[in-house]
Amino acid sequence: MASSELVKFQHVSKSFKTSKKKEHEVLKDVNLVIRKGKIFGIIGYSGAGKSTLIRCINGIEDTTQGKVFFEDKEINQLSKKSLRQVRGQIGMIFQQFNLMPARTIAENVALPIRYSKLGKQKIKEKVKKMLELVGLPEKANAYPSSLSGGQKQRVAIARALINDPKILLCDEATSALDPQTTQSILELLKKLNKSLGITLVIVTHEMQVVEDICDEIAVLNKGKIVEQGDVYSIFVNPQAELTKRFINTTSKLNISDSLLNTINLTEEQRLVKITYISDEAVVPLISIISLKFKIKANIIVGDIKILRGKPLGGLIIVLDGESAQVTDTLKYLKEQKNIQVEVYQNGRFL
Amino acid sequence: MDAFFSKLFPNVVSNLEVFNQAIIQTLQMVAISGVISFLLSLTFGILIVITKNGGILANRIVWNILDKIINLFRSIPFIILIAALIPVTRIISGTAIGVKGTIFPLIVGITPFFTRQIESALNETDDGLIETGEVIGLTPWQLVWSVYLHESISSISRVTTITIVSLIGLTAIVGVVGGGGLGDFAIQYGYQQNQFDATIACIIVLLILVSIVQIIGTFISKKATH
Numbered sequence: 001m002a003s004s005e006l007v008k009f010q011h012v013s014k015s016f017k018t019s020k021k022k023e024h025e026v027l028k029d030v031n032l033v034i035r036k037g038k039i040f041g042i043i044g045y046s047g048a049g050k051s052t053l054i055r056c057i058n059g060i061e062d063t064t065q066g067k068v069f070f071e072d073k074e075i076n077q078l079s080k081k082s083l084r085q086v087r088g089q090i091g092m093i094f095q096q097f098n099l100m101p102a103r104t105i106a107e108n109v110a111l112p113i114r115y116s117k118l119g120k121q122k123i124k125e126k127v128k129k130m131l132e133l134v135g136l137p138e139k140a141n142a143y144p145s146s147l148s149g150g151q152k153q154r155v156a157i158a159r160a161l162i163n164d165p166k167i168l169l170c171d172e173a174t175s176a177l178d179p180q181t182t183q184s185i186l187e188l189l190k191k192l193n194k195s196l197g198i199t200l201v202i203v204t205h206e207m208q209v210v211e212d213i214c215d216e217i218a219v220l221n222k223g224k225i226v227e228q229g230d231v232y233s234i235f236v237n238p239q240a241e242l243t244k245r246f247i248n249t250t251s252k253l254n255i256s257d258s259l260l261n262t263i264n265l266t267e268e269q270r271l272v273k274i275t276y277i278s279d280e281a282v283v284p285l286i287s288i289i290s291l292k293f294k295i296k297a298n299i300i301v302g303d304i305k306i307l308r309g310k311p312l313g314g315l316i317i318v319l320d321g322e323s324a325q326v327t328d329t330l331k332y333l334k335e336q337k338n339i340q341v342e343v344y345q346n347g348r349f350l
Numbered sequence: 351m352d353a354f355f356s357k358l359f360p361n362v363v364s365n366l367e368v369f370n371q372a373i374i375q376t377l378q379m380v381a382i383s384g385v386i387s388f389l390l391s392l393t394f395g396i397l398i399v400i401t402k403n404g405g406i407l408a409n410r411i412v413w414n415i416l417d418k419i420i421n422l423f424r425s426i427p428f429i430i431l432i433a434a435l436i437p438v439t440r441i442i443s444g445t446a447i448g449v450k451g452t453i454f455p456l457i458v459g460i461t462p463f464f465t466r467q468i469e470s471a472l473n474e475t476d477d478g479l480i481e482t483g484e485v486i487g488l489t490p491w492q493l494v495w496s497v498y499l500h501e502s503i504s505s506i507s508r509v510t511t512i513t514i515v516s517l518i519g520l521t522a523i524v525g526v527v528g529g530g531g532l533g534d535f536a537i538q539y540g541y542q543q544n545q546f547d548a549t550i551a552c553i554i555v556l557l558i559l560v561s562i563v564q565i566i567g568t569f570i571s572k573k574a575t576h
Contacts, residue, residue: 060484087487098482102501102576111496112486143576159486 005069006167006199007034007057012066014052014223026052028223030066034216036166039193039200041214041231043207043246049223050203054169057201058090059083071166088112091160091198095172097152099144099159105131106140109158130158134188150181157188167199168192174209186212207246211235211307219243232310236277252303253314255344263300263318270319270326271300271344278338279310285339286317293329295321314339361545369548372535373555375449379521379531380559383456384514390461391513392506394420395468396494406480406490423462428520431459432527452521452529459520464513471505472498503574511567515560522556532556 014027026049034040044050055061056068059075068075070086078086099108109127118126131137134154144152153173160168170189174182190213193200202214210217210231218228219242226240238244248254253275265271274285286297301316319326333341342349356363394416400406401413426434432455436446445451475498483493499506525533532552540549 058485060481084487084489087485090485092482092485094478094482096478098476098478100479100482100497100501102503102574111488114496115488115492145576163486 004035005033006036006071007201008032008067008069009053009056010067010069012053012056012063012068014049014056014061014064026223027056027063030223030225032218032225032228034167034199034201036199037193037197038215039190039202039213041210041217042201042203042220043205043210043217044220044242045205047222048220050205050220051171053220054092054171054201054203057167057169058087058092088163089165090167090169091163091165092169092171093153093156093160093173095175097144097149097156097176099152099155101144104141104143105136105147105155108144108155109162112159112163126162127158130162131155133161133192134158148181149177150184153177153181153185154188157185157192161192161196161198165198167201170200170202170204172203172205175204175206182209183212189213207250210246211250215308219246232279232308232312235307235312236275251313253301253316255301255316259300265318266320268321268323268326270330271316272319272330272333273314273316273342273344273349274333275314275340275342276304276311276338277340283336285333285336286315289319289329289332293321293325293332295319295325295329359547359551361539361543361548362551365539365548368539369535369551372530372532372552375529376518376521376531376533376556376559378449379452379456379524379529380514380517383453383460383521384517386453387457387461387464387513387517388510390457391464391468394461394465395472396498398465398469399472399498400490400494406484406493420462420465423458424466428455428459428523429527431455432524447528449530452524452531456517456520456524460513460517463516464509467509467513468506471502471509474505475501504571507567507570507574511564511571514563514567518556518560518563 009030009032012027012030013025015023015025018024030053042050042053052061056063056075057070059078062076070090073082073086075083075086100111103111106127109130110123113123113126127140128137131140134157136151136154136158139147139151139155144155147155157168168189174185177185186209189200189202192198200213202209204210214231216228216230217234218225219234219240220226221240221242227234227238227243234243235247238247253273263271286299289295290297296319298318298320299315300318304311304313304315306312319329321329330341330343333339352363362369398413398416401409401416403410403413423431435455435458439446439451439454442454443450479497479501480493483497488496521529521531522533522536525531525535526537528534532555536549536552539545540552
């Protein structure tokens with residue numbers, strides 16, 4: 001295993017027995033590598049096997065076939081005792097937070113090191129440090145029932161990090177939170193990734209979460225990884241149908257029928273969709289074409305955002321001018337390497 | 351005050367020493383068999399929860415044995431159980447009558463019920479909490495102590511209250527077969543000698559006893575809920 005790799009799945013399959021004869025295959029030949037210090041996203045619809053997949057990393061789920069490595073240790077081959085030791089290096093947070101209701105916040109955070117050899121004073125100091133890290137130092141003696149969802153997840157993060165783990169597994173960690181709280185939890189996770197260098201694995205069904213913080217993603221469909229790679233290239237050039245559907249949920253670069261009806265294209269006019277497909281410098285395209293080809297470019301829809309410092313999204317414009325000018329403009333646009341150009345024909349962009 | 355009691359409970363006042371003795375015997379029976387049964391039921395309850403299918407130490411054989419034994423003893427009516435246990439009671443306690451002779455049948459009679467109660471209290475623990483315990487690397491026994499038991503204090507005190515109230519009922523039944531206590535007193539004086547005030551006095555004392563148990567149980571249960 002290369003030194004930069006932290007987790008590796010090799011041909012991992014997993015099936016549950018649903019009855020004596022029937023088996024339900026939850027994971028099918030999964031191969032993936034999670035590198036140190038990265039934020040790795042696993043996205044899929046519910047029932048796709050995301051939660052099972054992430055639980056193979058800390059051995060809460062065992063595999064039917066294949067191997068899961070954490071550093072150089074093969075998880076499924078470890079004794080129960082060594083597996084518990086490895087779990088100390090793997091933090092995990094959940095959709096439902098899973099705080100112990102009968103324990104105070106400080107006791108909850110201390111639970112993973114409660115039976116360690118650390119003295120009481122040392123544990124107290126660590127708990128204090130962790131609660132400060134997640135921004136809840138004043139809640140040490142409160143009980144979980146008095147906290148909001150976002151605060152509960154912060155406590156869960158503090159608990160997951162108290163053992164100084166190398167990796168933090170997040171199983172739908174923001175799915176029970178409102179959008180604003182989701183943002184603040186994602187900010188916190190990003191901060192922890194930067195300041196502690198901790199590797200994050202994020203399981204989610206929300207593309208927005210992936211777009212916000214992930215470096216690399218794997219798209220899971222019915223137990224199979226249909227696509228994986230770095231988040232920017234997947235966003236600009238998705239291959240699998242499912243990936244495209246997920247990306248469409250975050251993109252506004254679509255033209256609705258009602259909008260289409262308001263644009264009455266003349267014979268010469270062309271409706272054109274321009275999408276950024278590489279991270280080369282953004283040039284003032286609209287100005288260039290209008291100066292160069294004396295053409296009018298009317299922006300109908302615009303959705304451009306910066307993903308990991310690179311432009312993502314594009315424009316839908318109407319090119320208006322004489323037939324030759326429009327043809328030249330389209331030719332010029334199609335020669336540009338950092339954009340993809342699609343012209344609206346017969347009811348869709350081609 | 352004495353005159354008042356003499357008028358209302360003439361037969362109790364004239365047998366006051368026996369009545370007081372009966373109260374003490376009932377308290378002894380409840381306390382001794384209650385404590386022993388609590389420890390046994392906690393042990394069996396934990397075992398049955400962790401050995402169940404999907405439990406943290408799943409073990410079909412242990413679970414099946416426990417489950418069947420509990421069902422067996424729960425299906426025998428208590429008064430028949432006392433009679434059936436007499437030979438064993440003699441071996442264990444040296445006698446089958448008096449307070450000494452009632453402890454063993456009381457424990458055998460209440461423990462299966464108590465175990466089921468503890469089992470249901472422990473089963474209320476959210477699966478997510480158990481999974482979290484495993485995720486943070488707790489050993490099975492640390493999980494039992496720090497998650498199952500710690501998170502169930504409120505439920506356990508609730509079911510213990512229910513069980514002790516049932517146990518008080520059972521102590522009255524053992525009274526009938528020579529066990530002593532308030533049940534014995536009520537039968538001997540109230541029923542057989544037709545002294546109705548003796549029956550009423552027993553009822554009042556039992557009512558007070560049950561109320562005290564209930565109040566303490568509710569208090570602990572509330573205290574443990576956050």
